[in-house]
Amino acid sequence: MPIFTSACPRNCYGTCGLRVTVEDGRVTALEAHPGNRATPGGPCLKGLSYLEADPARLLRPHRRRPDGGFRPVSWDEALDVMAERLLDLRRRFGPRSVLYYAGSGSKGLLNGVGLDFWRRFGGCTTSYGDLCWPAGLEATRTTLGANRHNAPWDLANARLVVLWGKNPAATNLHQMVFLDQALERGARCVVIDPRRTETAERAHLLVQPRPGTDGALALGLAHLIISRELTDREFIRDHVLGFEPFARSVAALTPARTAAVTGVAQAHLQALALELGTVKPVTLCAGFGMQRTSNGGQTMRALMALLAITGNVGRPGAGWVYADLQTDLFGAAREPLGCCPPQVPDPLVRVSVSAARLGRDMAAQDGPPLRAAWVERANPLTQNPDTARVRAAFRALAFRVVVDSRLTDTAREADLVLPAKSLFEQTDVIGAYGHPYLQIRQKVVEPPPEVKPETEIYWHLARRLGLPTEGLPGPGDAEVERWLEARLRPFPDLSLERLREGPVLAPGAQEVAFATLSFPTPSGRIELLSEEAVLRWGVDSLPDYRPPRESAVPGPLLRLLTPNNKNGIHSQFLQHPALRALDPGPGLAMSLEDAEARGIRAGDRVRVANDRGELILPVRIELGLRQGCVVACNGYGGEHGGAVNLLSLGRETDMGHGAAFHDNLVRVEPWS
Numbered sequence: 001m002p003i004f005t006s007a008c009p010r011n012c013y014g015t016c017g018l019r020v021t022v023e024d025g026r027v028t029a030l031e032a033h034p035g036n037r038a039t040p041g042g043p044c045l046k047g048l049s050y051l052e053a054d055p056a057r058l059l060r061p062h063r064r065r066p067d068g069g070f071r072p073v074s075w076d077e078a079l080d081v082m083a084e085r086l087l088d089l090r091r092r093f094g095p096r097s098v099l100y101y102a103g104s105g106s107k108g109l110l111n112g113v114g115l116d117f118w119r120r121f122g123g124c125t126t127s128y129g130d131l132c133w134p135a136g137l138e139a140t141r142t143t144l145g146a147n148r149h150n151a152p153w154d155l156a157n158a159r160l161v162v163l164w165g166k167n168p169a170a171t172n173l174h175q176m177v178f179l180d181q182a183l184e185r186g187a188r189c190v191v192i193d194p195r196r197t198e199t200a201e202r203a204h205l206l207v208q209p210r211p212g213t214d215g216a217l218a219l220g221l222a223h224l225i226i227s228r229e230l231t232d233r234e235f236i237r238d239h240v241l242g243f244e245p246f247a248r249s250v251a252a253l254t255p256a257r258t259a260a261v262t263g264v265a266q267a268h269l270q271a272l273a274l275e276l277g278t279v280k281p282v283t284l285c286a287g288f289g290m291q292r293t294s295n296g297g298q299t300m301r302a303l304m305a306l307l308a309i310t311g312n313v314g315r316p317g318a319g320w321v322y323a324d325l326q327t328d329l330f331g332a333a334r335e336p337l338g339c340c341p342p343q344v345p346d347p348l349v350r351v352s353v354s355a356a357r358l359g360r361d362m363a364a365q366d367g368p369p370l371r372a373a374w375v376e377r378a379n380p381l382t383q384n385p386d387t388a389r390v391r392a393a394f395r396a397l398a399f400r401v402v403v404d405s406r407l408t409d410t411a412r413e414a415d416l417v418l419p420a421k422s423l424f425e426q427t428d429v430i431g432a433y434g435h436p437y438l439q440i441r442q443k444v445v446e447p448p449p450e451v452k453p454e455t456e457i458y459w460h461l462a463r464r465l466g467l468p469t470e471g472l473p474g475p476g477d478a479e480v481e482r483w484l485e486a487r488l489r490p491f492p493d494l495s496l497e498r499l500r501e502g503p504v505l506a507p508g509a510q511e512v513a514f515a516t517l518s519f520p521t522p523s524g525r526i527e528l529l530s531e532e533a534v535l536r537w538g539v540d541s542l543p544d545y546r547p548p549r550e551s552a553v554p555g556p557l558l559r560l561l562t563p564n565n566k567n568g569i570h571s572q573f574l575q576h577p578a579l580r581a582l583d584p585g586p587g588l589a590m591s592l593e594d595a596e597a598r599g600i601r602a603g604d605r606v607r608v609a610n611d612r613g614e615l616i617l618p619v620r621i622e623l624g625l626r627q628g629c630v631v632a633c634n635g636y637g638g639e640h641g642g643a644v645n646l647l648s649l650g651r652e653t654d655m656g657h658g659a660a661f662h663d664n665l666v667r668v669e670p671w672s
């Protein structure tokens with residue numbers, strides 16, 4: 001039985017190394033690849049669902065009928081329609097009237113071919129920013145100089161693990177293995193989350209701040225650590241920039257004030273400050289959920305300051321675990337063009353639509369306005385903020401193409417839906433953000449006869465449009481492999497052959513990040529004081545606390561948290577029968593107090609609403625949830641009754657052009 005090395009390309013910390021068994025042209029088994037030390041537990045249930053065919057998978061191109069439904073069409077017809085419409089729009093309005101919008105549905109170097117195609121088309125308009133993590137990435141870059149962290153297995157060396165706004169029991173399963181190893185060796189664990197998550201079951205201390213107040217919590221803890229003289233003075237003297245002004249700036253955050261802002265008891269503040277100041281080494285794993293607020297970047301800078309002032313950086317078992325971009329050799333993490341609009345405008349590609357404000361910015365484009373959109377690996381109608389505006393912006397266009405394996409909410413708005421490949425149907429090379437391995441994702445089976453990988457779609461379309469195809473990988477595995485080999489050539493230790501043997505550590509990967517204690521910041525130190533943060537983002541030079549824009553004042557409004565779902569990756573998997581059988585489906589988690597105050601009982605259907613939209617959801621009472629917030633996982637869409645993003649405003653984070661998903665207030669009322 002042939003067994004192949006591969007990897008799961010979903011947007012997830014895991015990026016699991018896989019061994020794939022193929023029998024009779026079908027994938028019949030998936031197991032952990034022993035060459036990937038970071039993913040010892042093997043694929044999760046979502047990964048295992050790859051073994052079962054998805055009955056809803058699209059197997060051929062579909063074209064919208066005048067009555068709104070879809071009919072299957074041949075590739076010839078699909079290519080003819082695209083060529084005719086795109087040429088017409090380019091002639092009348094210019095190439096920038098086409099929006100190219102790519103999401104995070106699947107990783108791989110070949111994703112870059114999309115923009116190569118649009119450049120040949122004469123250009124396009126595309127997005128900047130990202131829905132996921134950029135406030136934290138920018139906070140990290142301005143503070144430490146680079147997004148790197150210790151190898152995942154090094155967590156076992158920590159004496160104190162702080163899981164801050166992170167729920168690895170749902171989102172980073174392999175991290176739980178290393179957390180358990182640390183706990184077995186006697187480490188302590190603190191979880192900081194307004195919810196009592198599954199992860200919190202491991203915690204010695206669960207701290208439940210008001211959402212969006214973590215910046216104040218961190219600065220208040222810094223105040224206590226400094227005033228109790230628990231700082232690492234030598235480390236600060238040698239490696240930290242801006243300690244004195246930082247210490248002055250946190251003086252106002254007395255325990256009383258911090259408790260009042262965050263809702264965390266003073267006794268917990270004292271206990272936590274004592275742990276952070278006396279236990280070593282400390283690893284702080286910061287999640288992405290808490291930087292999805294209008295103060296997210298400054299919040300993350302404040303969290304990192306706790307490690308800087310206690311000397312918990314650059315050592316085994318210590319440090320900031322946010323995102324490890326050591327495998328980002330090709331700039332793939334910044335696909336398609338980068339976090340930010342380019343400083344010097346690109347002559348062909350207009351980078352002018354913020355992913356966080358997709359609907360509003362699409363509608364606002366001028367010179368030329370947008371007339372068409374091409375969407376791949378993305379489902380903006382459920383995943384981007386402000387669903388109603390996103391939908392309106394798509395409907396206002398003259399022509400829409402969506403490449404996807406399912407008829408998603410976004411695909412349902414399209415004129416043409418092109419069927420997407422699966423992870424087993426084209427070879428690609430993928431990096432990771434939770435570990436330092438580069439991996440191959442191998443073609444192990446033929447795609448269904450009418451399914452073409454994106455690279456092939458672009459190649460055929462380029463031919464129809466009369467564009468040069470040189471440099472685009474053509475149809476056939478050999479062409480794709482040649483293209484990939486050319487990308488790997490600058491790295492002597494990397495080749496497809498080598499990757500087929502197993503996962504490869506990124507060239508120069510450090511097991512302990514910043515072990516030399518030299519930081520690639522302007523000063524070469526950890527920058528508590530960052531001029532770059534001021535110049536680039538207009539935030540304070542020191543991490544400060546500002547309440548989130550829609551700040552929760554006591555009253556009838558509740559803060560809506562929309563975390564990720566254990567049983568899906570965003571909008572993927574949730575419709576698959578294997579996972580549907582496990583997943584409780586959409587619902588609104590409420591604290592008992594908030595429910596009782598509104599006459600709501602478990603199982604009742606409620607109307608969740610604000611000025612952007614409304615959603616009807618069944619209620620689950622969650623005894624461990626902090627009062628004042630409600631929780632509905634993101635990822636569900638129209639077929640489940642509507643996306644949570646019907647309720648979110650298109651608003652950017654303070655740094656990095658992220659999306660402030662957790663900055664939204666809602667009314668919750670009984671609905672019958």
Ligand SMILES: Nc1nc2c(c(=O)[nH]1)N[C@H]1C(S)=C(S)[C@@H](COP(=O)(O)OP(=O)(O)OC[C@H]3O[C@@H](n4cnc5c(=O)[nH]c(N)nc54)[C@H](O)[C@@H]3O)O[C@H]1N2
Nearest residue numbers: 165167171192211212287288289290563564566568569570
């Ligand atoms: N199963 C699964 N795994 C995934 C994904 C998925 O969709 N499903 N997605 C992947 C991707 S793309 C991402 S970005 C990561 C995200 O991984 P995580 O960061 O772990 O996930 P989130 O669910 O976004 O947020 C984590 C926690 O933050 C808490 N939180 C929200 N607001 C606040 C706040 O203001 N303060 C504090 N202290 N906590 C807060 C939430 O209650 C939640 O428990 O997961 C990756 N892994």
Ligand SMILES: Nc1nc2c(c(=O)[nH]1)N[C@H]1C(S)=C(S)[C@@H](COP(=O)(O)OP(=O)(O)OC[C@H]3O[C@@H](n4cnc5c(=O)[nH]c(N)nc54)[C@H](O)[C@@H]3O)O[C@H]1N2
Nearest residue numbers: 103104105106131132377378379383403420562570571634
């Ligand atoms: N309210 C709220 N909204 C959120 C979040 C939140 O916390 N709260 N989290 C945000 C985060 S962290 C993220 S990362 C985004 C994710 O947002 P998206 O990147 O849009 O997410 P997905 O739903 O994972 O994938 C989009 C589509 O890609 C398709 N796809 C998968 N593989 C391929 C392929 O090989 N080719 C093509 N053409 N298509 C493919 C899938 O079928 C799926 O429909 O969502 C964000 N949205």
Ligand SMILES: [Mo]
Nearest residue numbers: 011131132133
């Ligand atoms: Mo994400």
